[in-house]
Amino acid sequence: MTKVHTHMTMSLDGFIADPNDGIDELFGWYGAGEVTVPTTVEQFTFSVDADSAELLRGYLANSGALVCGRRLFDITNGWDDHHPMGPPVVVVTHHAPEDADRWPRTTFTDDVTTAIERAKEIAGDKDVTIASAAIAAQALDLGLVDEVHVSLVPVLMGEGIPYFAHLGAAPHRLEDPVVIPGTGATHLQYAVRRD
Template sequence: MTRIIADISVSLDGFVTGPDPGPDNGLGTGGEALHTWAFSEDPDDRRVLREATARSGAVVLGRRLFDIVDGPNGWDDTTGYGAGEVGKPAFIVVTSSPPETVRLADLDWTFVTTGLPAAVTAARERAEAASSTSGKDLDAFLMGGGATIGSALAAGLVDELTLHLAPVVLGSETQLFTGGAPRTLVQRSVTSTSTVTHLTYDVL
């Protein structure tokens, strides 16, 4: 069955970017440390990345994150989704208005203007269709940014939460959790590597 999985790297003090993020500095000052694990040669880091990419039938992201990854300093052949792992799922972008042009035109982009729940529904449908085509169970991933994942958790749209807890304190900027109703989590797995601690929870 297709699950909705929120998957994001976070600092020890709960931030998903460092100070002063922007189009030319997407992760903010010091924020690159959050994603060191994605480019690590540690076998457990590679396994976590490979398994998540292989499970991705569709991916949801917010408009600000899209503008960064599609911008001139965004994704390329070595830094795209999965950081070099094989796989190009459908990408669903939550936005009030679609962009006029897309630089990464070789990827499958859908722009949803009717809100986050509609985008999650579209991603689930795309992942289910991909599952039928491939013959294996695929999931829909929310890759961020932080506001998108926080809103999805608050709205009860998430089945599973995966945090990649990086050993860095960023001090300020984009927080992952900013309030809202309490959520009950059930820990499923913990994998510690040389670069990060991978935490997976079921969201009840």
């Protein structure tokens, strides 16, 4: 059965990037170990500890579709139509790029509910990953998220882009986490409570 989860690397004070979209303080754990985990894009290979490697291999094997917002899509140039995790991407945007045909594996839609529905269709029996803070918050408010995943990095950034902000339907209650200790990051996986 398809599961919808969010996954972000986050600082201890709740930020997924600095105010200028910088991630240098956060993504060091992707190169902090001895176990090599190749992605579907040759230039992106992780070198992590054994437990983080198992986690990343699971994400790679189970990713059926990825949902993001237009901002992340633009910052990454749409990953040149091939996200390192491998799956097709669904972008939530009110204005698709004029040259959208440059990204044939990418779907553009104008609302979160439609994006999740489309991503589930694309994913089949694999998982849908939401990789955008704003989209994750909206999807959580809409009751569309099954799990929240955090790779928690031991840094305090002081300011930046928060993982979850301006939640309209808070509080959202989560089950106790599955905790995977790693080098440079502690990985937390929380099932969303449905009560």
